[in-house]
Amino acid sequence: MTQPFPFSAIVGQEEMKQAMILTAIDPGIGGVLVxxxxxxxxxxxxxxxxxxxxxxxxxAGCPVNSPSLDRCPDWAHVGQHDIVERPTPVVDxxxxxxxxxxxxxxxxxxxxxxxxxxxxxxLLARANRGYLYIDEVNLLEDHIVDLLLDVAQSGExxxxxxxxxxxxxxxxxLVGSGNPEEGELRPQLLDRFGLSVEVAxxxxxxxxxxxxxxxxxxxxxxxxxxxxxxxxxxxxxxxxLAARAHLNTLKxxxxxxxxxxxxxxxxxxxxxxxxxxxxxxxxxxxAFEGAEEVTRDHVRKIASSALRHRLRRDPLDEAGSTxxxxxxxxxxxx
Amino acid sequence: xxTAGSVWTRVEVGLNxxxxxxxxxxxxxxxxxxxxxxxxxxxxxxxxxxxxxxLHPSIGDEQLFGGIDLTATLAEGxxxxxxxxxxxxxxxxxxxxxxxxxxLAARLAGxxxxxxxxxxxxxxxxxxxxxxxxxxxxDRLALHVDLDALPYGATDPVELDKDxxxxxxxxxxxxxxxxxxxxxxxxxxxxxxxxSLRAPMxxxxxxxxxxxxxxxxxxxxxxxxxxxxxxxxxxxxQFPEQEQDQDQQQEPPPxxxxxxxxxxxxxxxxxxxxxxxxxxxxxxxxxxxxxADLLAQLAAKKSxxxxxxxxxxGAKLKGNRxxxxxxxxxxxxxxxxRLDVIATLRAAAPWQTIRKQESRIxxxxxxxTDDFRIxxxxxxxxxxxxxxxxxxxxxxxxxxxxxxxxxxxLLAEAYARRDHVALVAFxxxxxxxxxxxxxxxxxxxxRLAALPGGGGTPLAAGLKTALExxxxxxxRGMTPTVALLTDGRANIALDGTPNRAQAGEDATKMAAAxxxxxxxAMVIDMGQxxxxxxxxLADTLGAPYIPLPRADANRLxxxxxxxxxx
Numbered sequence: 001m002t003q004p005f006p007f008s009a010i011v012g013q014e015e016m017k018q019a020m021i022l023t024a025i026d027p028g029i030g031g032v033l034v035x036x037x038x039x040x041x042x043x044x045x046x047x048x049x050x051x052x053x054x055x056x057x058x059x060a061g062c063p064v065n066s067p068s069l070d071r072c073p074d075w076a077h078v079g080q081h082d083i084v085e086r087p088t089p090v091v092d093x094x095x096x097x098x099x100x101x102x103x104x105x106x107x108x109x110x111x112x113x114x115x116x117x118x119x120x121x122x123l124l125a126r127a128n129r130g131y132l133y134i135d136e137v138n139l140l141e142d143h144i145v146d147l148l149l150d151v152a153q154s155g156e157x158x159x160x161x162x163x164x165x166x167x168x169x170x171x172x173x174l175v176g177s178g179n180p181e182e183g184e185l186r187p188q189l190l191d192r193f194g195l196s197v198e199v200a201x202x203x204x205x206x207x208x209x210x211x212x213x214x215x216x217x218x219x220x221x222x223x224x225x226x227x228x229x230x231x232x233x234x235x236x237x238x239x240x241l242a243a244r245a246h247l248n249t250l251k252x253x254x255x256x257x258x259x260x261x262x263x264x265x266x267x268x269x270x271x272x273x274x275x276x277x278x279x280x281x282x283x284x285x286x287a288f289e290g291a292e293e294v295t296r297d298h299v300r301k302i303a304s305s306a307l308r309h310r311l312r313r314d315p316l317d318e319a320g321s322t323x324x325x326x327x328x329x330x331x332x333x334x
Numbered sequence: 335x336x337t338a339g340s341v342w343t344r345v346e347v348g349l350n351x352x353x354x355x356x357x358x359x360x361x362x363x364x365x366x367x368x369x370x371x372x373x374x375x376x377x378x379x380x381x382x383x384x385x386x387x388x389l390h391p392s393i394g395d396e397q398l399f400g401g402i403d404l405t406a407t408l409a410e411g412x413x414x415x416x417x418x419x420x421x422x423x424x425x426x427x428x429x430x431x432x433x434x435x436x437x438l439a440a441r442l443a444g445x446x447x448x449x450x451x452x453x454x455x456x457x458x459x460x461x462x463x464x465x466x467x468x469x470x471x472x473d474r475l476a477l478h479v480d481l482d483a484l485p486y487g488a489t490d491p492v493e494l495d496k497d498x499x500x501x502x503x504x505x506x507x508x509x510x511x512x513x514x515x516x517x518x519x520x521x522x523x524x525x526x527x528x529x530s531l532r533a534p535m536x537x538x539x540x541x542x543x544x545x546x547x548x549x550x551x552x553x554x555x556x557x558x559x560x561x562x563x564x565x566x567x568x569x570x571x572q573f574p575e576q577e578q579d580q581d582q583q584q585e586p587p588p589x590x591x592x593x594x595x596x597x598x599x600x601x602x603x604x605x606x607x608x609x610x611x612x613x614x615x616x617x618x619x620x621x622x623x624x625x626a627d628l629l630a631q632l633a634a635k636k637s638x639x640x641x642x643x644x645x646x647x648g649a650k651l652k653g654n655r656x657x658x659x660x661x662x663x664x665x666x667x668x669x670x671x672r673l674d675v676i677a678t679l680r681a682a683a684p685w686q687t688i689r690k691q692e693s694r695i696x697x698x699x700x701x702x703t704d705d706f707r708i709x710x711x712x713x714x715x716x717x718x719x720x721x722x723x724x725x726x727x728x729x730x731x732x733x734x735x736x737x738x739x740x741x742x743x744l745l746a747e748a749y750a751r752r753d754h755v756a757l758v759a760f761x762x763x764x765x766x767x768x769x770x771x772x773x774x775x776x777x778x779x780x781r782l783a784a785l786p787g788g789g790g791t792p793l794a795a796g797l798k799t800a801l802e803x804x805x806x807x808x809x810r811g812m813t814p815t816v817a818l819l820t821d822g823r824a825n826i827a828l829d830g831t832p833n834r835a836q837a838g839e840d841a842t843k844m845a846a847a848x849x850x851x852x853x854x855a856m857v858i859d860m861g862q863x864x865x866x867x868x869x870x871l872a873d874t875l876g877a878p879y880i881p882l883p884r885a886d887a888n889r890l891x892x893x894x895x896x897x898x899x900x
Contacts, residue, residue, distance in 0.1 A: 037530070038469060038473045038532075039473055039529070039530030043443075043444075043447060047447070092444070094437065095436055095437035095440045097437075101395075135440050135444065136436060136440045136470070139440075179469075179470075186809060201530065202531075205520065205524065208520045208524070209516055209517045211531050212516050212519070212534050212535055212538065213516055215531075216511075216535070219449075220507075
């Protein structure tokens with residue numbers, strides 16, 4: 001199997017790439033939503049994200065990727081003590097997925113063939129401590145969305161059905177992509193994404209040509225191309241790791257906090273999640289850039305990504321929320 | 335423009351190319367009804383160097399990605415795994431592709447993207463223009479072929495030379511393309527209004543395959559022109575602009591290209607001025623292959639979307655997750671299904687004695703795959719009819735009474751039709767949601783009795799409230815329709831000021847917003863004389879305009895029903 005198109009080789013789409021990197025630095029930001037036209041590199045970027053994520057340490061054989069044996073759930077009957085290094089899980093949530101497959105269910109094959117009542121963990125278990133990727137997230141069925149909201153909120157998956165009573169941790173970062181022409185996303189789910197990015201086909205001929213050129217090289221000269229870009233990906237991963245370490249030593253002044261709060265007030269975003277995301281994301285940017293302190297510039301850089309999906313929709317405003325955010329950022333952080 | 339003969343030539347060339355590089359091109363979107371013409375295309379498919387596998391639009395994950403083989407598992411008493419259809423590179427033939435659900439489309443698109451070597455042949459039998467393959471897939475399939483208008487006489491059996499194809503395949507890896515070629519294809523795609531970057535990419539691969547077929551080591555101009563005809567022309571969304579002399583007679587281009595877009599195109603053109611001849615040749619090729627009725631098709635696509643209001647307006651949904659239970663039936667236990675345990679046991683019961691005698695394994699209960707009964711449910715998405723009633727002025731009193739009557743009549747029918755009704759009244763300076771979406775007759779009567787009239791005509795405010803109600807209702811799974819009942823022109827702007835010009839503008843904006851959200855609508859003019867501005871408003875809404883002077887409640891409700899059922 002060939003590896004996905006490398007992340008660093010994606011041309012343009014700087015905002016999307018920035019958002020992905022930031023969420024890799026601080027998973028606490030809460031995931032990325034990528035909305036845009038077809039053929040703009042959404043899926044490519046998400047599939048490439050896995051290569052950027054540093055590996056995690058898990059107990060071998062644990063279905064929920066627990067970091068130590070005492071955190072493994074009882075029902076899994078994990079007998080091994082070995083701690084192994086695994087790539088951070090990036091789990092695909094397909095659209096037509098059933099509830100059983102998401103939360104896990106009675107293992108019907110075991111039940112039928114050996115009469116044993118066993119729990120078969122679902123996608124949420126596999127995504128614990130990792131990423132859950134939903135392509136075409138706006139087409140996801142409502143009852144699955146409800147489920148995800150509930151689990152994303154509590155960080156725990158509880159299964160009470162068919163005589164099973166099971167709970168396990170399910171902390172994951174949501175990454176979604178979709179084409180807005182095909183449907184809207186419920187505001188409740190929108191709110192769960194930390195950052196939201198809008199992508200469009202590049203309008204600049206040279207950029208377009210560069211995209212085609214690299215894609216062509218990837219397909220025609222796979223080894224040479226990957227050799228070159230794998231190096232870049234590794235460097236990027238090192239920077240992400242360094243930024244993670246740097247995150248806790250960053251200073252955040254009250255002035256920046258005030259900026260965040262004022263921005264959210266001026267935009268009238270609901271709740272306090274806007275401020276928190278704004279703060280965490282600014283911090284991640286500052287860490288990535290190796291700055292000593294979070295500044296207003298950092299806030300300005302990521303304000304659109306962190307806030308554009310938190311505005312109340314105004315049907316009369318044809319300009320769209322990006323323009324509104326930019327305008328307010330200009331006013332508040334002048 | 336394109337004739338039947340040249341269409342078939344393109345089909346033949348396309349099949350040859352596909353046989354050279356099936357995985358690289360993603361596949362073929364074949365829009366044709368079942369018939370001898372399509373059979374001729376299908377007959378050529380075995381020339382593709384991959385095993386052929388058939389899918390169907392409601393295929394489950396277990397069949398696609400593999401899973402536990404239940405039949406073998408039950409028979410042997412141990413878990414037996416089975417490989418999915420996508421496990422090995424294959425030609426995936428998808429009949430009835432127009433019925434592909436977004437879920438399957440996303441999975442197949444993922445399979446194509448992963449570069450696992452699949453080639454999808456989507457057999458689209460759609461009858462209506464909007465009954466078609468999901469765009470997520472069409473975007474990824476290089477070849478688009480429409481055989482619907484092609485008579486059998488214009489076709490010949492497709493001849494594929496196996497040896498030549500094998501040679502071409504061997505050569506494919508060495509075929510080079512000049513950097514200029516890339517630029518030209520990208521530029522041309524922009525000029526044809528193709529936004530997706532996959533299109534020039536696929537065109538390039540097609541050109542490579544063509545060069546390999548011709549026994550060349552480098553892509554030349556003939557390969558490029560053919561690739562443009564095959565890949566770019568069918569995706570065009572606009573006629574390329576004429577160069578130098580901007581011909582005023584020319585059809586106005588559809589409003590997609592934004593001003594900045596246009597600028598870039600001009601920049602691009604000036605950059606590659608030295609290569610103009612090549613651009614011209616390619617452009618000509620594309621134009622020759624453009625469907626003759628491109629503009630008409632584009633228009634139909636637009637209006638169709640507005641008027642139909644998305645998929646399944648109040649339609650029956652046969653699902654297996656929720657809704658009214660309908661009898662369970664025999665089925666496979668794959669991902670989308672739920673086992674009906676009682677029915678399964680009942681089906682297995684009569685066989686127990688026989689199976690116990692036959693079986694090698696000692697068990698109390700013998701269940702075979704044939705016994706499985708799957709739960710099925712049927713649900714209908716509820717329709718919501720939002721009345722937006724003009725309660726302005728003194729004459730409104732009668733109109734309002736009629737509208738109230740119509741609402742009551744429609745609600746009385748609602749039990750049979752599963753319709754919900756909401757009522758927005760606008761008068762004075764503002765609009766008010768008098769009746770939130772409901773099916774309760776009693777509640778309706780009580781609320782309607784208290785509806786006052788008089789004042790100005792804040793049409794925009796009324797439409798805005800209706801839009802909000804509609805968006806909320808859609809979120810709750812209903813299918814809203816907006817029915818506007820009025821007689822006059824808007825004279826109160828959205829902010830409540832009496833400004834006729836601003837009011838008209840606001841109303842048009844709101845109407846555009848409703849259309850943008852793809853809510854179907856209707857405009858009923860209840861004035862003595864048809865009002866021209868209302869006709870214009872109906873056009874903005876993409877809605878039927880129905881003048882009904884002196885309408886009574888019965889005529890009103892039947893007019894609304896007629897539009898709803900149309």
